[in-house]
Amino acid sequence: MFFGRRRLLVLAAGLSFGCNKAASPTENKAGSAPSPVPSQAKPVALNGAGATFPNPLYSKWISEYNKQFPNIKINYQPIGSGGGIRQIIAGTVDFGATDAPMKDDEVKQAPGKLFHIPATIGAVVISYKVPEVTAPLKLSPEVLADIYLGKITKWNDPKIAADNTDATLPAKEISVVYRTDGSGTTNVFTDYLSAVSSEWKVKVGAGKSVKWPVGLGAKGNDGVTGQLTSTPYTIGYIERAYATQNKLPMTELKNKSGKFVAPTTAAMSAAAEGIEMPPELYVSLVNSAAEAAYPITGYSYMLVYADAKDPAKGEAIAKYIWWSLHDGQKFAESLDYAPLPATVVTAVEARLKELTAGRKKLL
């Protein structure tokens, strides 16, 4: 597989792994609550698999956690959300990870009750290559939906011009690009389009792979980024990190309260704060009503069994997630994710305290 820039970053982080033998566990006090220290008596190896979207952050967490607690070895395979769900159901991994919550029929297949644990928040940005446009392009949800529905085909369409009065828009065809490989990115993006356009919802719908009305399919964030850099007059959606690292322009999107908002981590956190977390701990963050919210935002989840088969592993997972919830969150921003809001952290804390092995509580 081709390594995206983000993966290389992670690789670099992974290389420092092991050089730093045993940093004192007490050194890290950034979290609001102290992380419970795992019992170091016996080495524990944890296996996880799933979403690629949070992989850079998960890899960072795993390497940092291993520095603090060298006896806990965690291996995460970014094989995709679908694969993560299949493997946690089959019991071949100790924890799964997914961008989209499990479907009902998948929940039924699982041999035990699975908890969704929100781990981080990511955003999908709309990028473009229009040499004539210098200031960030502003798009309203209707216009974005019409572009992806094939109803707006020229960059100088009056509907685009209405929101960008200062920009000189060329009379060129819009080349629409989408992610062709199934992805959480596509899921969040189409979820958003379905939320803002009833026509999109009826004609196309939301999913990790959909039947696109127009456009070209590129493989992966790398592929879309490649088309955005090589083909003029292209529009495409990518994970935020790809846009920042490749210095691609990002559109400001009009959110539900009518404000044009750029995809900053603050705007992503604002989106999460604007939507109440239900008791099942998964919810769509798109089109948040909060004033400062960036509208194409989503949670990424870890999946763990409520009742662990192996108490030692169960305890290690619970403590690791507790650590990621507190100490881990501070790594989010530098890797283009947004930290979880305090209310969600409290809710997840309560959920983690429900984890058991047999009858015994793990935390």
Added chain:
Amino acid sequence: MTVHSDVSLVRPRSRLRLALGREANFGDLAFRRITALFAASVIVLLVWIALEMGRASKLSLAKFGLGFITASDWDPVRDHYGALPFIYGTVVSSILALCISVPISLGIAIYLSELAHPRLRTPMGFLVELLAAVPSVVYGLWGIFALCPWLRETVEPVLEKTLGFLPLFQGPHQGFGMLAGGIILAIMITPTVSSVSREVLHAVPHSLREGAIGLGATRWEVVRVAVLPYAKSGLVGAVILGLGRALGETMAITMVIGNRSEISTSLFAPSYTMASVIANEFTEATGQLYLSALAEVGLVLFFVTVLLNVLARVLVWRVGKLPEGGRL
């Protein structure tokens, strides 16, 4: 043509062997059994793969039946699956690749075996084979950043201007599409086809060339009358090898073909192949029917590959029956 006498290579039979029959030599017997086992493993593997994929695609087979290969609607959101655009994309891109690659590969092979200065042959052949060692993702990236922009800016406008009356060369210029996919595949199969063809031409006995030259043939006539007819079945075999690679190629073509599940007569339009859709959607596929449909695409690809190979085999036999020196 002379038939070499191999008598000198055979050891005189031992008395024991003569008494016990051909397989009395334990080494020979073991050797024969072991190699037979290896040969059988290929068949077992093929059958096993087919059965396994059939099992995985049971759900989709039951739901869509034959409609799966005639419908062109692929909509994971609504759980509707039809694989026709992928079948079309795979077959057309591979044929396009052969159309581009075969003349070039034969040219390379003929030059290297018949015309090139002996001192040039080895390094040139080495360079051609080196192309086969380039990872397909590198071809894909080159496709995105060099080939597709070049097609969009230069080749497609020229083709439309000169050959635009054909439906093959109409429509918007996007760079990414069937044409780009066919060209990438052609580049990737050229080393295979040309190096195998070169070996085949190399095996043509010198006496044939000498005979033709003796009759006063020009270089071109030697190749046409003496070399190619003798080598034809081997050359078809080389093309089949290339076809096999083109049908199964995934990474590079996925990066340039545009990945739209639509059937279009224009080579400029985006398309989609069976291998690409599996690679793209399998990792994130959720839902039993979706996974089953993807497995069925694999099954269809398997049968299309077998079918095309059988067709090509039949072609080899037909060609083989033509009188030597006849049409190629």
